[in-house]
Amino acid sequence: MKLASLIKKEFHRFFHDPRLIVTVVLPGILLYLIYSIMGSTINAESEPQTYKVYVSETTPAVAFIEACLGETGDGMTVLPLENEEAAKAEVESGEAAAILYFSENFGERGSSVRILYNAAEEASSSFYSLADAALQAYGMPFAVLPESVTSAEQIGIGIFAGLLPFLVVTFIFSSCMGVTIESVAGEKERGTLSTILATSAPRYQIALGKVVPLSCIAAIGAASSFLGVVLSLPKLMGMSVGDFAGAMSFGGYVLLFVLILSIVPLIISTITSVSAYAKTVKEATSYTSVIMILVMVISILGAFVGRMGDWVVCIPIINAVNTMGLLFEGQIVVWQSLVSAALNIAYTALLVLLMTKMLSSERIMFGK
Numbered sequence: 001m002k003l004a005s006l007i008k009k010e011f012h013r014f015f016h017d018p019r020l021i022v023t024v025v026l027p028g029i030l031l032y033l034i035y036s037i038m039g040s041t042i043n044a045e046s047e048p049q050t051y052k053v054y055v056s057e058t059t060p061a062v063a064f065i066e067a068c069l070g071e072t073g074d075g076m077t078v079l080p081l082e083n084e085e086a087a088k089a090e091v092e093s094g095e096a097a098a099i100l101y102f103s104e105n106f107g108e109r110g111s112s113v114r115i116l117y118n119a120a121e122e123a124s125s126s127f128y129s130l131a132d133a134a135l136q137a138y139g140m141p142f143a144v145l146p147e148s149v150t151s152a153e154q155i156g157i158g159i160f161a162g163l164l165p166f167l168v169v170t171f172i173f174s175s176c177m178g179v180t181i182e183s184v185a186g187e188k189e190r191g192t193l194s195t196i197l198a199t200s201a202p203r204y205q206i207a208l209g210k211v212v213p214l215s216c217i218a219a220i221g222a223a224s225s226f227l228g229v230v231l232s233l234p235k236l237m238g239m240s241v242g243d244f245a246g247a248m249s250f251g252g253y254v255l256l257f258v259l260i261l262s263i264v265p266l267i268i269s270t271i272t273s274v275s276a277y278a279k280t281v282k283e284a285t286s287y288t289s290v291i292m293i294l295v296m297v298i299s300i301l302g303a304f305v306g307r308m309g310d311w312v313v314c315i316p317i318i319n320a321v322n323t324m325g326l327l328f329e330g331q332i333v334v335w336q337s338l339v340s341a342a343l344n345i346a347y348t349a350l351l352v353l354l355m356t357k358m359l360s361s362e363r364i365m366f367g368k
Helices: 002-015 018-043 060-071 084-093 122-136 152-180 185-190 192-197 203-236 241-245 250-277 281-301 310-314 318-328 334-359 362-366
Strands: 050-055 075-080 098-102 111-117 142-148
Touching: 050 084, 050 122, 060 075, 060 122, 084 098, 084 111, 098 122, 111 122, 122 142, 152 203, 152 250, 152 281, 152 318, 185 192, 185 250, 185 281, 192 203, 192 362, 203 250, 203 334, 250 281, 250 318, 250 334, 250 362, 281 318, 310 318, 310 334, 318 334, 334 362
Parallel strands: 050 075, 050 098, 111 142
Antiparallel strands: 098 111
């Protein structure tokens, strides 16, 4: 009977506390929504493309590839290979999709076709896949020899460009969580917050007094974690640190630093607001864990949303993740970096304003 009473008591506590229900249910809802968006983005039908392709000589196989592309809605602009070096430069830059080299005895046993493409470019890789499938179905005894102008180091850098933004944001959140979670909820439990609120200090100054120093401390921890990742991952992938570091210019590192500085106070102000809402440190920890799941999934999602358009710079966290990926690839995107950083600071200001209102509420601060 006592056991039944204890079980009933715990169920009653859970189902009569909306915050606990949200903590349990929200992660599944968030994962469903975010992965649904990712699936829609990945599986969305792409617009028809016209691939620019150079050929060493015109053969019936070229017309066959063009016909196969036509079945998928794509097209192909075929140009003769007159200047090989210029054509290679276009493939490397992404202006051209590929170069097809046909052997002199093409069509006979032992002949081959070499496809020079750029594995780092989505369009070039797509053309290679389509051309390879078409040539395999051509029904003649020849070998298809793929060759990418992209070096192993460049491919490794591409992998880092997708992985590092997620790791950077995750480490930043971990550093912020470690120094912030007790900032308000802990003082509520210890009774020191009421003393601070009883002073003549304006509520916005109390809010800034939490966010600013905690942001500085968290930034140090985030920088340490970031440096550890940047220095260790290239060695893990068999690359030199110099090769990876050289993929970004000095301006790229400056913009990366600006983005990190904009994320830290945003996350700090978010956790501080949650801590102000929670009654205890334990409750604040449970809420922050849900937010951490959300931030991690959003960071992964940021690698997929770039193709949606430039409007993603308006979404906090995703804007920084997407822009970091471009920076790690060696692209200098000044306007995206500055707009993303400015918007993240603006969102931080809104959260500080929200925290100011919460500090002025006796119901939230003291449960009255």
